[in-house]
Amino acid sequence: MPQQGILIVVSGPSGTGKGTVCRELLRSNSHLKYSISATTRSPRAGEVDGINYLFVAKDQFRKMIDNDDLLEWAEVYGNFYGTPRHYVLEQLHKGYDVVLEIDTQGAMKVKEKFPEGVYIYIIPPSLDELANRIYKRGTDSIDVIKKRLQCASGELSLAQNYHYIVMNDQVAAAVQKVEIIIAAEKLRAERNTALIDNLYSAGCVVNEVPTL
Amino acid sequence: MPQQGILIVVSGPSGTGKGTVCRELLRSNSHLKYSISATTRSPRAGEVDGINYLFVAKDQFRKMIDNDDLLEWAEVYGNFYGTPRHYVLEQLHKGYDVVLEIDTQGAMKVKEKFPEGVYIYIIPPSLDELANRIYKRGTDSIDVIKKRLQCASGELSLAQNYHYIVMNDQVAAAVQKVEIIIAAEKLRAERNTALIDNLYSAGCVVNEVPTL
Numbered sequence: 001m002p003q004q005g006i007l008i009v010v011s012g013p014s015g016t017g018k019g020t021v022c023r024e025l026l027r028s029n030s031h032l033k034y035s036i037s038a039t040t041r042s043p044r045a046g047e048v049d050g051i052n053y054l055f056v057a058k059d060q061f062r063k064m065i066d067n068d069d070l071l072e073w074a075e076v077y078g079n080f081y082g083t084p085r086h087y088v089l090e091q092l093h094k095g096y097d098v099v100l101e102i103d104t105q106g107a108m109k110v111k112e113k114f115p116e117g118v119y120i121y122i123i124p125p126s127l128d129e130l131a132n133r134i135y136k137r138g139t140d141s142i143d144v145i146k147k148r149l150q151c152a153s154g155e156l157s158l159a160q161n162y163h164y165i166v167m168n169d170q171v172a173a174a175v176q177k178v179e180i181i182i183a184a185e186k187l188r189a190e191r192n193t194a195l196i197d198n199l200y201s202a203g204c205v206v207n208e209v210p211t212l
Numbered sequence: 213m214p215q216q217g218i219l220i221v222v223s224g225p226s227g228t229g230k231g232t233v234c235r236e237l238l239r240s241n242s243h244l245k246y247s248i249s250a251t252t253r254s255p256r257a258g259e260v261d262g263i264n265y266l267f268v269a270k271d272q273f274r275k276m277i278d279n280d281d282l283l284e285w286a287e288v289y290g291n292f293y294g295t296p297r298h299y300v301l302e303q304l305h306k307g308y309d310v311v312l313e314i315d316t317q318g319a320m321k322v323k324e325k326f327p328e329g330v331y332i333y334i335i336p337p338s339l340d341e342l343a344n345r346i347y348k349r350g351t352d353s354i355d356v357i358k359k360r361l362q363c364a365s366g367e368l369s370l371a372q373n374y375h376y377i378v379m380n381d382q383v384a385a386a387v388q389k390v391e392i393i394i395a396a397e398k399l400r401a402e403r404n405t406a407l408i409d410n411l412y413s414a415g416c417v418v419n420e421v422p423t424l
Contacts, residue, residue: 184376193371196369199338
């Protein structure tokens with residue numbers, strides 16, 4: 001039976017580039033699985049249903065809530081976002097690590113149910129830079145940008161609820177840091193009790209020392 | 213003021229090769245400082261006073277205990293071993309990471325005083341291999357080897373008191389794993405509260421969005 005996979009939750013305020021970091025992370029680590037969120041918001045340019053998100057109608061989303069099909073869900077800026085439970089649990093059980101990119105609210109809800117996950121908070125190099133990134137993305141109105149920045153500022157104080165903080169100043173460097181975190185987490189004692197059990201079950205020579 | 217350094221405690225049963233791992237780790241990471249233990253045991257071939265250990269007389273060691281100059285101390289196989297407190301604290305304060313190679317008893321004592329340290333347990337690939345290594349070292353009598361193996365077997369069950377478990381099957385691979393652990397620990401949220409504070413103190417543009 002394979003070792004249980006690790007749930008890697010990558011979060012951070014809107015505009016910190018957590019999506020880009022996750023995309024690059026998945027591209028260079030084929031053993032990682034991406035947890036696709038369900039959302040009721042409209043697809044942005046280039047976003048594909050079933051790849052970037054499961055785009056669902058509000059009625060359908062409410063059914064998923066009622067059926068307890070979501071690991072977490074939240075309403076953000078008037079839209080619903082959620083994490084379908086089944087896919088994540090199935091991949092972890094198969095031994096795959098699952099990357100879940102999610103906003104701060106969602107991450108904290110998942111953490112309540114999955115404290116054994118690894119919670120990574122992506123922060124921008126500066127608040128100025130954060131404003132620039134959201135502005136350059138060009139997908140939001142000025143009012144929405146202002147709202148996002150206000151939320152971001154408040155959310156940064158929640159960083160201490162995460163296990164790790166990664167500053168996204170350069171995407172490649174941020175991706176490498178997340179890779180290092182995953183590699184280190186694989187070595188955590190609580191994930192490796194089987195190693196010790198195996199040492200014992202493989203046999204012990206304590207009383208059989210070769211003669212000189 | 214530099215970020216406080218990390219105390220990296222590398223431990224494991226006798227014969228797991230933790231000494232070799234630490235030596236190679238220090239050789240390839242000049243920013244790490246090595247915590248030199250004081251001991252009353254005789255130097256082994258090639259061991260240099262002040263480099264491998266501080267070799268001290270039993271009277272002198274007892275004075276260090278009385279003066280509370282030791283972060284921990286223990287009697288192992290009839291000899292005293294201890295960690296001089298001052299050097300470790302000084303280096304951590306300067307922002308250096310300090311590697312402390314220490315037996316299981318000592319590591320657990322240090323952990324009581326320094327829970328914020330990183331505790332790494334080095335295990336052998338098998339108990340057979342452990343016996344071979346102690347035997348090949350050729351520094352111990354058969355009786356001492358048997359005693360060491362019995363202790364090792366018992367000590368392995370303490371692995372869960374450590375943060376990480378690293379199997380030393382190949383020294384270079386084990387060293388790399390310890391390097392990964394250190395790199396990841398640098399990213400832990402509790403060690404990076406200053407990052408968030410700096411984001412705020414550097415200024416916030418939440419209400420100053422550039423006009424379209």
